[in-house]
Amino acid sequence: MPENFLSKLEKAASRVNWVVERICALLVGAMVVVIWFEVAERYFLELGHTWTEELSRYIMIWAALLAVSCGAHYREHIGLALLRQRLPEKGARALTLLLDLISLAFFLFLTYFGVTMAQNGATQFATIFGMTMVVPFASVPISSALTAFQIFAAIFRDPDVALVGGINKGAAK
Amino acid sequence: EKTIKLHHLNKNDPFDNPTGAMATVFKSLVEAGTNGSVKVQIFPSGQLGKDKDVLQQVKAGVIQSGIHSVGGFASAYPMIGVLDIPFVFTDISKTYSVFDGPFGKKLAADIEKKTGMHVLGFGDSGGFFHITNSKHPITKPADMDGLKIRTMGLDTHKTIISSLGGQPAAIAWSEVYTALQTGVADGQMNPIPIIALAKFQEVQKYLTLTGHLFAPYVWVINTKFWDSLSDTEKAVVQNAAKSAIVAGRGIGRIIEASDRGLPALSKAMKVNALSPKEREAFKQKSLPVVKELIIKKFGPEGKEMLEAFMKAVEQAD
Amino acid sequence: MTVVVLFFFLILIGLPVGVTLGVAGVAGLIQIGGNEFLLMAPKRYFEGLDLFTFMAMPFFILAGEIMNKSGITDRLAAFADALVGYLRGGLAHSNMIASVLFAGMTGAAVADTAAFGNTLVPAMEKEGYSRPFSCAVTVAGSIIGPTIPPSNLMVIYGSLMGVSIAGLFAAGILPGILICLLCMAVIAALGKRLNLPKSKERFSLLRIFWAFKSSFLAILMPGIILGGILFGIVTPTEAAAIAVFYALFISTVIYKALKFSDIVEMLIRTARITGVVFLIIAAASILSWWMTFMQIPQKIAAFFLYLSSNPDVIIGLILLLLLGIGMFMDINAALIILAPVLGPLTSSIGMDPVHAGIMIVLALNISLMTPPVGACLFVLSSVTGERIEKISVALVPFLIVEVGILIVVAYWDTLTLFIPRLLQGS
Ligand code: NA
Ligand code: NA
Numbered sequence: 004m005p006e007n008f009l010s011k012l013e014k015a016a017s018r019v020n021w022v023v024e025r026i027c028a029l030l031v032g033a034m035v036v037v038i039w040f041e042v043a044e045r046y047f048l049e050l051g052h053t054w055t056e057e058l059s060r061y062i063m064i065w066a067a068l069l070a071v072s073c074g075a076h077y078r079e080h081i082g083l084a085l086l087r088q089r090l091p092e093k094g095a096r097a098l099t100l101l102l103d104l105i106s107l108a109f110f111l112f113l114t115y116f117g118v119t120m121a122q123n124g125a126t127q128f129a130t131i132f133g134m135t136m137v138v139p140f141a142s143v144p145i146s147s148a149l150t151a152f153q154i155f156a157a158i159f160r161d162p163d164v165a166l167v168g169g170i171n172k173g174a175a176k
Numbered sequence: 177e178k179t180i181k182l183h184h185l186n187k188n189d190p191f192d193n194p195t196g197a198m199a200t201v202f203k204s205l206v207e208a209g210t211n212g213s214v215k216v217q218i219f220p221s222g223q224l225g226k227d228k229d230v231l232q233q234v235k236a237g238v239i240q241s242g243i244h245s246v247g248g249f250a251s252a253y254p255m256i257g258v259l260d261i262p263f264v265f266t267d268i269s270k271t272y273s274v275f276d277g278p279f280g281k282k283l284a285a286d287i288e289k290k291t292g293m294h295v296l297g298f299g300d301s302g303g304f305f306h307i308t309n310s311k312h313p314i315t316k317p318a319d320m321d322g323l324k325i326r327t328m329g330l331d332t333h334k335t336i337i338s339s340l341g342g343q344p345a346a347i348a349w350s351e352v353y354t355a356l357q358t359g360v361a362d363g364q365m366n367p368i369p370i371i372a373l374a375k376f377q378e379v380q381k382y383l384t385l386t387g388h389l390f391a392p393y394v395w396v397i398n399t400k401f402w403d404s405l406s407d408t409e410k411a412v413v414q415n416a417a418k419s420a421i422v423a424g425r426g427i428g429r430i431i432e433a434s435d436r437g438l439p440a441l442s443k444a445m446k447v448n449a450l451s452p453k454e455r456e457a458f459k460q461k462s463l464p465v466v467k468e469l470i471i472k473k474f475g476p477e478g479k480e481m482l483e484a485f486m487k488a489v490e491q492a493d
Numbered sequence: 494m495t496v497v498v499l500f501f502f503l504i505l506i507g508l509p510v511g512v513t514l515g516v517a518g519v520a521g522l523i524q525i526g527g528n529e530f531l532l533m534a535p536k537r538y539f540e541g542l543d544l545f546t547f548m549a550m551p552f553f554i555l556a557g558e559i560m561n562k563s564g565i566t567d568r569l570a571a572f573a574d575a576l577v578g579y580l581r582g583g584l585a586h587s588n589m590i591a592s593v594l595f596a597g598m599t600g601a602a603v604a605d606t607a608a609f610g611n612t613l614v615p616a617m618e619k620e621g622y623s624r625p626f627s628c629a630v631t632v633a634g635s636i637i638g639p640t641i642p643p644s645n646l647m648v649i650y651g652s653l654m655g656v657s658i659a660g661l662f663a664a665g666i667l668p669g670i671l672i673c674l675l676c677m678a679v680i681a682a683l684g685k686r687l688n689l690p691k692s693k694e695r696f697s698l699l700r701i702f703w704a705f706k707s708s709f710l711a712i713l714m715p716g717i718i719l720g721g722i723l724f725g726i727v728t729p730t731e732a733a734a735i736a737v738f739y740a741l742f743i744s745t746v747i748y749k750a751l752k753f754s755d756i757v758e759m760l761i762r763t764a765r766i767t768g769v770v771f772l773i774i775a776a777a778s779i780l781s782w783w784m785t786f787m788q789i790p791q792k793i794a795a796f797f798l799y800l801s802s803n804p805d806v807i808i809g810l811i812l813l814l815l816l817g818i819g820m821f822m823d824i825n826a827a828l829i830i831l832a833p834v835l836g837p838l839t840s841s842i843g844m845d846p847v848h849a850g851i852m853i854v855l856a857l858n859i860s861l862m863t864p865p866v867g868a869c870l871f872v873l874s875s876v877t878g879e880r881i882e883k884i885s886v887a888l889v890p891f892l893i894v895e896v897g898i899l900i901v902v903a904y905w906d907t908l909t910l911f912i913p914r915l916l917q918g919s
Contacts, residue, residue: 027764028757031551038548038734042727045324045345045360053327053334053346056545063551064542068775070768071511079769080509081871081881083864087507098506105503106512112519117535126291127232127251130329133473136251143535187653187833221653221833223785229540236529348545351728353651353658354600354643359725374652378659 009159016156020076023069023149030066034059054131061129061139068146075106075153103158110151117144178404179215180206180397180413181239183230186373188220193369193431194300194424195243195393196220201423205416210409228252234398235293241397243299247328249394252291255474258482260332262388262466263459266452268303270492271390272425279488286481293396296417300425302369303432304387308376309363310356313448314384317341317461326352326364331473332466333365336388339465340458356380367391368437369428377444385449386458395421496521496783500821504865511772514821514866518779521787534779541778541823542771545730546645549604551767552733554876556740557611558759560711563744563751568708570616575704578692581684584620585630586677588613592634593673596641597719600648600729602861603770605638606631606869608736610876621690625887628873632884633676633891635869636858641669643722643729646854649828654836656846663916664851664909668902675894683890710743769875773868774823781826790818790827794834804842808903811835812856816896819860819867828857847913848906855899862888 041055074080082102087095121144124136182202184195191197203216224230224239227248234242235252249256265271274280275298284295307314309323320342327333327344334344345361355361357379364376365388371377395417405413431437441447450458471479500517504510515538522530560566570584573591577583591613592605599605609631617627639646642662651658683689694700705712718736721727727735744751784790797810818827832853839849861869864885874881902908 024761024764025757027768028760031555031760031764031767034548035552035555035734035737038552038731039738041346042731042735045343046726049343053329053344056346056348057329059548060543060545063548064539066551066764067542067767067771070764071772072768073765074769074772077765079765079875080511080772081769081874082507082509082513083504083882084507084880085882086505102506102508105508105516109512109515109519112531113515113535113538116532117538120532120535120539123232123532127228128254130250130331133254140539143539147535187655192655219785221829223830224782225537225540226543229536232536233533236532237527238529238533347728348730350544350546350645350648351730353648354722355725355728358722358728360728360731373655375658378657 012156012159016076016153019149020073020153024073027066027070027073030062030069034062034066037062057129057131061142064139065142065146068142069149071146072149072153075110075150075157078157080106100158103154107151107154107158110147110154113147114144114151117147120144177213177215178401178409179217180241180401181217181219182241182243183219183222183224183234183239184243185222185227185245186220188218190423191427193373194302194428197427198243198299198393198395198420198424202416202420205419206413209412209416214405214409214413231396234396235291237398237400239398240401241296241395243393243395245301245393246391247330250330252293253287255286255290255478255481256394257330257332258470258474258478258485259391260330260336260389260466261470261482261486262336262462263455264463264486264489265304265387265390266455268390268429270489271300271392273492274485274488275392277488277492279484282484283481287394287396288399291396292399294399294402296395296397296414297421299393299395299421300428301391301393302367302428303390304385305365305367305389305391306371306383306385306387307363307365308371308380308383308445310359310379310381311362313382313446314386315448315450315454317458323362324360326355326361332469333389335466335469336462337365339462341461352376353379365389368432368441372436372441377441380445383441383445383447385447386455387450388458388462393424495524496780500780509772510866510871511769511776513776514773514780515776518776518781518783521780521783525783525786533782537779537782538775541775541781544825546601547771547774549599549601549730549733550607550770550872551763552730552737553599553604553608554611554766555759555763556733556736557608557876558762559737559740559744559751560612561615562755562759563740563748565708565711565714565740565744565748566612566616567619568704568711569612570620572701572704572708572712573616574620574692575694575697575701578620578694579696581691582680582689583692584613584617585622585626585680585689588617588627588630589634589637589673589677589680592637593641593670594715594719596638596669597643598715598722598729598732599638600643600645602635602639602858603868603872604733605635606872607766607876609634610873614873614877620692623687623887624877624879625883626687626689628877628879628884629887629891630676630680632862632869632873632888633679633895634673636855636862636895637669637672639858640665640672640851640855642666644854646824646828646857647850649825650832650850650854653829653832654846654850656850660847660913661850661854663913664847665854666912667908668851668855668898671901671908672895672898675898676891679890679894710747714739714743766872766875770868770872773866773871777821777823777866778826781822784822785826785830790814790822790830791834793818794831794838798838805904807838807842808844808852811839812852812899812903815853815856816860816863819857820863821866824857824861824868828853845906845910848909851909852899852903855902859892859895859899862892 037059121140124140127136186193186195189196190200228251320340323342324345325337325342326347337344503513573587614627647661
């Protein structure tokens, strides 16, 4: 692969991740606020709204699934390192590549069938706002595509170099 | 050999609840009637997912048949909400003729047209919705003032409560027991078997037999599978469902009367029934409001379905 | 069989646990064949997360983030140190006791792990405890929460099987306290060998007073949240959101220790930890659905029954089944499938339904901390950055004790039924 392509890919992956992280932050914040509203509603506002429970659930799913792609960006998804630690360097790299390819295939699979699922959501309805399920369901293909992209970018990165800004700076690896 | 994978929401014990009885009777009649050419495999207790999700499995042909709550069914056929018009039925026996008669057929045909699933019938979910609470007996709409009543997220359900002066509260089903125990909500509404099953009598003091709603179970079967059956098989399956629904109604009434139903609940809670006069006051306050909501929500089509429903109830003997 | 082999192979070569569960589930769906079954994969991936009570986990992580950043955690740790620091392993002991106090606020082990993993583990590390040991103590304590009421699994079991939920709640109290006491015994026994830290300062009422004064608002936090639940203001999941509110309030208004950029960072970290854990839950739900559809748990249960008719042996087999199933399945799904099979079975050998319910719920909760698939381990690993292998090793002594308690619970009904009987008598 040409150097130029790789550095562009890396830059794109970081930028996409930067944006996705902020969206996730916004969604987590929104989820908290919706539940605060639910409690306040019951005691102070008394508007008789009952949509908070469902809305907060869908926000949670969107936030968590989008964050799966961040986990892929930083290689944070949890697995056993028993075998990898026992292999020589070349073997370890080959193994990492194999695992990345399996993960990539899995998320591409979810993206492909997730699109169909989201389309089918057009004939299903949430109880809130008469919303179709396309909106919540779209979280699966969109987040899976982002995750697949992050895995693809990570393949070309040195797997032994942890990215700065991981969840656990200085964590035992 | 054909297999009907049948999903329902409750324990698969024919003497425990209506759907347990329906599934058991259905399996026995179908397998005997087709001489084993059609088998029935039962997935009880909501095993395969949330009700609305399993409904999609039936639609996609992942499983063949499901007995669904109105709440779950609304996700595929929102207009089922016309049945949420409160205080129309005065008597459970009337529900049989309404859902087995011309109105049931009209509704089934519309469901088939809109969702692409064949309707086997409308079963009994355990009778009427009633209201429990931990504050005081309810005899007049004013007693509802300020009571926080947990309802499903359905607009119609929350409007019934708010039109009566109560305050509908959003609480996830998985937290209702704890919420009633600690007093996050004062009360909730559900049919007797659900109240007994969820053990709400342990955390509620008063049960008012309002009977404000009747929510049937909607029994559907995948259309492609249905079409693959021979005419004889179709007849066996359809008739088996019919008998199963009758059995479900029977067990529903037996449970209500037995020591697992109302008599058990009345040991743990103070029970009162609304007199016809009291009931009328509730009806006056809530029916017009909910009716307006339904018409606004579902348009002329919904209005027509609603009127057909109310007329069928009126004519029911 | 292929699916099981594939699962173990992939997990051992180091594929992320979530992806492993997903791939194994998809392999199962492909075996059945048909596009409609392949479509079940993204559906279950979505539906597996569609549960309101899951929200408690991100809320507690976020509350922990705020508490750490603003020094609330340090103040609480200083207070705990003043109280019990002169004992060897004092902070480890107070972690256990905190689990009991916290039990009234949560109904799920994963939420407990999230709350303590993000606060007490860093605090313990600061005092000189090793990270794997701090994690082990936290995981071990996390099943106290769902054993002492309220408990999500008990509510599900009670309403599935028609067993009194109040009875189950009451029956969980003694086993929950016993877990705490025996885990403390393990900490005491390990104290010398692991050279657990001991404060240089001696026990002094004055020191406790000053620590109390400086951490008063922080100490109030659990009280306010617990009060919010007990007095019926919020549900347990909402209480987790209120924890965020209170932590945010004292951090910004009273301690003035947070900037806006800090808050963004915290929200991001919360989302990322949640993403790592929820990938596993979402993907596990694909495999769980396939197992349900193929009726595998029922088939294993039927096979076990066929092995023996001796009640004691049957109880042993049930425990094995529950601990084993918890390796592959989400425990809520496992409970929904197995309860209808195990309920009648346990009553046929004469077990009280409340007793059987506690046994089943406890076994499933313990399975949350056994590898390869143990949600509590993953939460902690993700929150602290410690490898699950290392946490698992440090966990072994605690796990032995907790399985021991499970066996006592299973074979000696008085432990569970004493309090319910007492309540019934009055
Ligand atoms: Na608890
Ligand atoms: Na496990």
